[in-house]
Amino acid sequence: MKKKVLFSREEMARLCVEALKSRGVEIDEIAKIAYQQQARYTSNIRFETCRESVLKILSLRDIFHHVLLAVELDRMAEQKLFRGPIQDIIEQDLGLFGVDEVLGLDVARLYGVIGMTNFGDIDVNKHGIVSRLNEDGKKEGIVHTFLDDIVGAIAAAASTRVAQVINEDIAHEEPHKAISLFD
Template sequence: MKKKVLFSREEMTRLCVEALKSRGVEVDDIAMIAFKQQGKYTDNIKFETCRESVLKVLSLRDIFHHVLLSVEIDKLAEKKMLSSPIQDIIESDLGLFGVDEVLGLDVARLYGVIGMTNFGDIDVNKHGIVRKLNEDGKKEGIVHTFLDDIVGAIAAAASTRVAQVINEDLAHEEPHKQISLFD
């Protein structure tokens, strides 16, 4: 029997939510970071809008692959199933490693420079569940080297998506004259 490798958006969302939940991360945890991140720039945003954006981001194929890979690498490192020295580097979350941030940046870049900037802020300041994952990852037997960055990147992407949705709505509300690049 052929193995299933292609999934619908609904399936990818469900599998991402399950993978994150298996590591102690809820959709609302990510949405809270997106809510606080975007709340710095936008008045009256709704938490539900941020939650919807997280779910939308989790439905994307690239994000699906990043989430599952990140969760799996951390789990393998916890079980000491990687070869040294990469086992030790990932297990200790070596600051000079950076591959975990590269995966996070790849997720955030789907929402442009602002997504990457938001990711940088979340990664440096360790907001919400990202802080908890980072701190727990320092405990013996727990590895969150990739997970904290992927979760932060999803929050950054969702926050940026919220800004894009709000700006699109505003663009439709305000009367505009027809503009052309050639005027």
């Protein structure tokens, strides 16, 4: 009998949380980055809204696949399971590698250009848990080459989702009269 490969949204979110925890990442740490990023633009933002957004994003199939792949690639590099130069490239998180950022951008792009811009900010400025993962990844025997980018991308997507939720709430507070594209 084949193993299960399709999971419900609840299962995917739970498995993502477990995978992240196995690498020392808590959901609240990701939500904190999203909160700090959005708090610059919205004064009445709630931390719980950011946390809910992180969990919602972790329930998406593409994100589930990205998280599990990132965790597994880093684990494999720690165990030196790759051959040739790619082992050293991943293990040392070579600055010119870029494949880790591609995975991060793929996650962030689910929330459009703003999601990708938010990811760029997090990736360059290493906010919160992303900074710790990046620094820990420089220690002997620890690899976070893919994880730091995936975590940053989840935070970026959550930040963007929060902005969308807040703007949708505002739009409902201020209904517009019937408008036309030609007004």
